Amino acid sequence: MGRLEGAHILVTGGSRGIGAATVEKARDEGAYVSFVDVLRDEGEHLSDSLGKDVMFREADICSPEALTTALSEFHSAFGPITGLVNNAGRNSYADPVSMTEAEWDDFMSIDLKAAWLVARAVLPDMIARGNGAIVNVASVHATMTYPGFFPYAAAKSGLVGLTRSLALEVGRHQIRVNALSPGYTETALVKEFFELNDPKLRDKVLDVHAMKRMARPAEIANCIAFLLSDEASFVTGANWTVDGGLTARFAG
Numbered sequence: 001m002g003r004l005e006g007a008h009i010l011v012t013g014g015s016r017g018i019g020a021a022t023v024e025k026a027r028d029e030g031a032y033v034s035f036v037d038v039l040r041d042e043g044e045h046l047s048d049s050l051g052k053d054v055m056f057r058e059a060d061i062c063s064p065e066a067l068t069t070a071l072s073e074f075h076s077a078f079g080p081i082t083g084l085v086n087n088a089g090r091n092s093y094a095d096p097v098s099m100t101e102a103e104w105d106d107f108m109s110i111d112l113k114a115a116w117l118v119a120r121a122v123l124p125d126m127i128a129r130g131n132g133a134i135v136n137v138a139s140v141h142a143t144m145t146y147p148g149f150f151p152y153a154a155a156k157s158g159l160v161g162l163t164r165s166l167a168l169e170v171g172r173h174q175i176r177v178n179a180l181s182p183g184y185t186e187t188a189l190v191k192e193f194f195e196l197n198d199p200k201l202r203d204k205v206l207d208v209h210a211m212k213r214m215a216r217p218a219e220i221a222n223c224i225a226f227l228l229s230d231e232a233s234f235v236t237g238a239n240w241t242v243d244g245g246l247t248a249r250f251a252g
């Protein structure tokens with residue numbers, strides 16, 4: 001028996017990176033898995049490769065209409081969603097003086113507001129069943145941050161706050177809500193970050209990790225699967241750091 005046998009897990013941003021690893025892990029643990037993303041080709045390819053218990057729909061998580069359509073198809077295929085992974089997100093490298101309000105709103109709608117929108121869409125079924133688990137993929141930037149990343153830390157700190165608030169609102173229905181904060185993980189997002197910086201930065205970053213390496217997406221997905229599962233049945237309102245010891249160290 002897998003630890004997610006019979007569950008129906010929805011993953012946002014599941015076409016690649018941590019999201020794709022989570023889709024695969026949840027399927028391996030016995031769940032039906034639905035996922036949305038704006039990357040259609042990658043999403044269809046992943047879904048086709050994983051078989052009939054996995055379903056992909058192209059949808060922008062900032063669009064309540066697109067979400068409603070996708071969720072209704074997922075519900076028809078696999079029944080009510082029992083676990084949600086709010087994973088979709090992007091980086092921001094804005095200048096706090098020249099950033100426009102429209103750019104701020106656009107970024108916050110993906111990295112913060114959408115987690116509430118998707119939770120709002122799945123919570124009625126979870127409340128009716130008296131059971132559910134939500135994992136919000138935040139970041140170590142929720143507690144420490146890095147210059148040139150504005151306002152990513154604000155969004156991810158907000159996501160951890162949203163996690164605490166939601167956990168308190170829905171806990172009495174036996175719905176658990178947790179954040180998981182990855183450190184550096186080998187994905188396209190991190191590749192993009194290193195490409196924008198000094199080529200020597202990667203070696204410096206590896207050196208300050210206790211484990212002298214970054215995470216593989218599957219290592220983050222393993223912890224997400226645990227938080228979704230009944231093995232984490234008394235874990236809620238928490239923020240789990242999964243960073244290979246990165247934030248255990250200060251400069252020097």
Ligand SMILES: NC(=O)c1ccc[n+]([C@@H]2O[C@H](COP(=O)([O-])OP(=O)(O)OC[C@H]3O[C@@H](n4cnc5c(N)ncnc54)[C@H](O)[C@@H]3O)[C@@H](O)[C@H]2O)c1
Pocket residue numbers: 012013014015016017018019036037038039059060061062087088089090091110137138139140181182183184185186187188189190
């Ligand atoms: N990689 C890291 O080092 C790292 C560290 C800490 C936190 N995170 C967080 O982990 C999550 C996943 O990151 P990743 O590294 O796998 O990145 P990634 O870019 O490889 O994957 C993110 C996925 O989200 C999708 N997405 C983005 N905006 C979307 C939207 N509006 N609607 C639907 N899908 C959308 C992208 O198309 C992509 O497939 C993000 O929330 C990121 O902030 C990543």
